[in-house]
Amino acid sequence: MTQQLELEGVISDSQLGQRLDQALAECFPDYSRSRIKEWILAERVSLNGKTVAKPREKVMGGEAVLIQAEFEEEVAAKPQDIALDIVYEDDDILVINKPADLVVHPGAGNHDGTVLNALLHHCPSIANVPRAGIVHRLDKDTTGLMVVAKTIPAQTHLVAQLQAREITREYEAIALGVMTAGGHVDEPIGRHPQRRTHMAVTELGKPAVTHYRIREKFRAHTRLRLRLETGRTHQIRVHMAHLGHPLVGDPLYSGRPRPVKGWSEELREFLRRFNRQALHAAMLRLEHPITGEMMQWTAPIPDDMVRLTELLRRDTEEHGFDY
Template sequence: MSQELELQGEVAPHQIGQRLDQTLAELFPDYSRSRIKEWILADRVFLDGRIANKPREKVLPGQEIVLNAVLEDEVRFEAQPIPLNIVYEDDDILVINKPADLVVHPGAGNPDGTVLNALLHHCPSIVEVPRAGIVHRLDKDTTGLMVVAKTVPAQTHLVTALQARNITREYEAIAIGKLTAGGLVDAAIGRHSTHRTQMAVKETGKPAVTHYRVAEKYRSHTRLRLRLETGRTHQIRVHMSHLGHPLVGDQLYGGRARLPKNAGPELVTVLRGFKRQALHAAMLELEHPITGELMQWHAPIPDDMVELAEILRQDTKDNPEEEY
């Protein structure tokens, strides 16, 4: 089975002179570059009302884009009875609190056992929605809140809201080193030139903005509250590493255990045993895609991060001469 979905967008100022297929990939990140190219060649893309069927065509700021997408059901993925921690659910959306060690979408190395497989089991009709309604992702070992669309109209509205930066996502994190004040990181992110599984700050990347503030100061670490303005892959992890303050436990971006001087055995054990990035999606706020109601959810900080914060707090008390 297949269905049609109209996607709308506008060429942004930073996209001037870009290829049409590249611009569509940025505007509609839920769809692969190859699928987007197929739609262009099939006369399904309109630029300011005219058919645009050349992937290499250059775009101009302010141009209106309409994409009449044809979507296939997600029948290639298996429904699996994987427990979901559902925070909220109605006929149009559901919000889950994702645990660590759970992949969101099947891919290389993770063909099943994912959030998507769980969604297909929990709500069989979601097979009709692209990517089983997944609007945004969390990394495998990042915990916290995700919104999922149960219908195509709900997904369309949520994707549009996400692109317009009308969905608020706040995170809790524990970073290595001392940050004395909050700030903003405005640094484009793209695929690392040599390590293809990693992202990196690079001029040719996509715009990425992260706001952060200090929530609590420890002797050699800092607990942060962060808000995403954009949603690039690994954004918070890359931006904090770029600042020289990678997240505790982030093996990919330099957050390997660094033991402060005179660290007690409990702190040593916890830091060395913290095998995931200390990152949690703690708050999600959005307008309901169908009713327009402003909704907000909070997810409690997971036990491993609570324990880490408590031990860092005690370590700071035990070493007052080295406090901020």
């Protein structure tokens, strides 16, 4: 399916000497510069009625612009009637609270039954937005808040906010070991050199910054509040493992929990069966991509993490552990 749209405008006199793709990106801020460059190369842009096909061409200012914009259907996946926990929705964006065991994008081993399939069913027009409007991901077993763009202009602005680090994302987590103080990790993350399904702190990785503070200490665990400054794959999981405090239940970056003397059978069994990383996207704050309004949402801690916290707290109280 193809969506076509005519965009009209006038290049400002103050843009004299700018590259064409740069000038058009400023004239049409709802669309990314890379997309505008594609339209230029596809000969879909005309200045004063004359087709131009070179993004580097300089503008003089005052030219009338016509873009015969075309959007190819970006998503090949099929719509599926999968329930979404919708926290907020308007004409431009959608915020969902993702449960555990739900993959965001189709991929190897997960061809359907994903958030993307659910979005296509809930909002069919989102098929025309790249990646079905998904701006950022959560790992399969990480729960919590995700924002989705329902239109291309909304996606363009949200991606720009992410790149400028203007979207605030805070997480709740439970880590192995007792941490003494909050802080931050500023270590690059890239693909693990041997384990291709893993990420790792590596000099060849991309910059990654995670801030964390202690919410509660237990006998052998720590409850944390974390804030992402960047958004690398598995970032929190990798950074916490790098500190020597991997997340409870993390199947990739944490070993089996070592029982602590005095644990109740209930706590021991609960930890043994906790088969996902104890990580939840609890707060999301951003500027609405169209209205400019600052908006914030929170998602309650999921039941499994609430129960784990209760058991760890009870264990700590019973043994009179005092920091």
